[in-house]
Amino acid sequence: MTEDAFGKISNSGGAPLKAAPGLWMIPGFGNTGVVETEEGLVLVDVPVGALATGMIARLREISDAPVHTLFITHGHLDHAFFDPLVREARQRGFNPPRVVAQRDVEKRLNKYRMLHGYHEYINRVQFAVPEGVPAFPYPTRDPDILFDKTLSTRIGGLDFHAYHQLGETDDASWVWLPEKQTVFAGDLVVWSFPNVGNPFKVQRYTLEWAEGLEAILAKEPEVLVPGHGPLIQGRQAIREKLLKISDALRYLHREVVDRLNRGVWYEDILHQVALPPEMLDDDFLAPRYGCPTFVVHGILRQYTGWYDGNPSNLFPPKRSEVAAEIAALAGKDRIMDRAGALKDAGREAMALQFVDLALAADLTETEARDMHRLKAELLDVLGNRDTSLIARSIYFNGKKEELKRAGP
Ligand SMILES: [Zn+2]
Numbered sequence: 001m002t003e004d005a006f007g008k009i010s011n012s013g014g015a016p017l018k019a020a021p022g023l024w025m026i027p028g029f030g031n032t033g034v035v036e037t038e039e040g041l042v043l044v045d046v047p048v049g050a051l052a053t054g055m056i057a058r059l060r061e062i063s064d065a066p067v068h069t070l071f072i073t074h075g076h077l078d079h080a081f082f083d084p085l086v087r088e089a090r091q092r093g094f095n096p097p098r099v100v101a102q103r104d105v106e107k108r109l110n111k112y113r114m115l116h117g118y119h120e121y122i123n124r125v126q127f128a129v130p131e132g133v134p135a136f137p138y139p140t141r142d143p144d145i146l147f148d149k150t151l152s153t154r155i156g157g158l159d160f161h162a163y164h165q166l167g168e169t170d171d172a173s174w175v176w177l178p179e180k181q182t183v184f185a186g187d188l189v190v191w192s193f194p195n196v197g198n199p200f201k202v203q204r205y206t207l208e209w210a211e212g213l214e215a216i217l218a219k220e221p222e223v224l225v226p227g228h229g230p231l232i233q234g235r236q237a238i239r240e241k242l243l244k245i246s247d248a249l250r251y252l253h254r255e256v257v258d259r260l261n262r263g264v265w266y267e268d269i270l271h272q273v274a275l276p277p278e279m280l281d282d283d284f285l286a287p288r289y290g291c292p293t294f295v296v297h298g299i300l301r302q303y304t305g306w307y308d309g310n311p312s313n314l315f316p317p318k319r320s321e322v323a324a325e326i327a328a329l330a331g332k333d334r335i336m337d338r339a340g341a342l343k344d345a346g347r348e349a350m351a352l353q354f355v356d357l358a359l360a361a362d363l364t365e366t367e368a369r370d371m372h373r374l375k376a377e378l379l380d381v382l383g384n385r386d387t388s389l390i391a392r393s394i395y396f397n398g399k400k401e402e403l404k405r406a407g408p
Helices: 002-009 050-062 083-093 103-114 115-126 205-217 235-261 266-271 292-303 319-330 333-345 348-357 367-385 387-404
Strands: 018-021 023-026 032-037 038-043 067-071 097-104 145-147 148-153 158-164 172-177 181-185 225-226
Touching: 018 225, 023 050, 032 050, 032 158, 050 083, 067 148, 067 158, 083 319, 097 158, 103 115, 115 387, 145 148, 158 348, 181 235, 205 235, 205 292, 235 266, 235 292, 266 292, 292 348, 319 348, 333 348, 333 367, 348 367, 367 387
Parallel strands: 038 067, 067 097, 097 145, 181 225
Antiparallel strands: 018 023, 023 032, 032 038, 148 158, 158 172, 172 181
């Protein structure tokens, strides 16, 4: 999880930013919101792993007071793994903070425990975590107070309202602090195109995400602490930025739903629906993490099953067996030549398909090594061209695997 890779969405290690009297954002992967109250500090979210220790050191530049309450905006590892905060409270002789989250955070943490090895693997690829560095911490603590739809509480003279909202996750919430006109948005706002339809992860929610942003705007906040990226201040600036995201999500959602209702199938929708470039003209929603094509996948997954409309694919043979048939028929030399020609013509995605056909054929060891090397080159081109961190990580991980197969 390097800062380079994340750019704007990971500004870890920064000094606390004062957003209003008694109100701070500590930048991190992800950000932590801090509110000073008469009863102690209220925090929103804790960054992941060692970054939490750095966050606590920054917190102590602001105040020595105990942490009274921690709100967790969702159960992802960069927001919800709060062990270091409990340890710090014990060391200082304080009660540990009470931890508040939406009810499904607990379910998510249980899922992470059940599928720990799987998440260790997919997160290593998604975030390009080097070998030897743990890619996914094992959750050891659950929140203390769980709510379903909303929770309102008064702490040290200030009202806090938490609202459940489907968006990046099914367990997400955002926190509204009316006296400070401040919203803690969690990952509803991340300074990237929303990460709906992440290739590795469970269902995320496009229309609901847009609705969540609009619900935030209805509060007319003056300060918005995002889950990742810079603080946003000023009612008008917040309005402009959040509407750009919700408009883009609503556009993609409408285009997909219209086609589903007209009987268009998955693959055609995927290739037909794109966001008009003018809707992507703001750095705020650049596809640096998620991207519009992933969102289209996400919408299709939310509303449809896995059947693609073609009965040939209901109980199909393995793709590699089909490829072997084609390769035997066409001849491996023609397929390998065509793969190279497509690469030279700048048609990398198509060239990859021919490389895979060739690799299913009866190749000599030298031919196989050549094809693995060609695949590595193609993945490198595509990885360098793509702006989405997730897409880049998948391409570059694939390149690494292909180079291993190609040998020295
Ligand atoms: Zn996050």
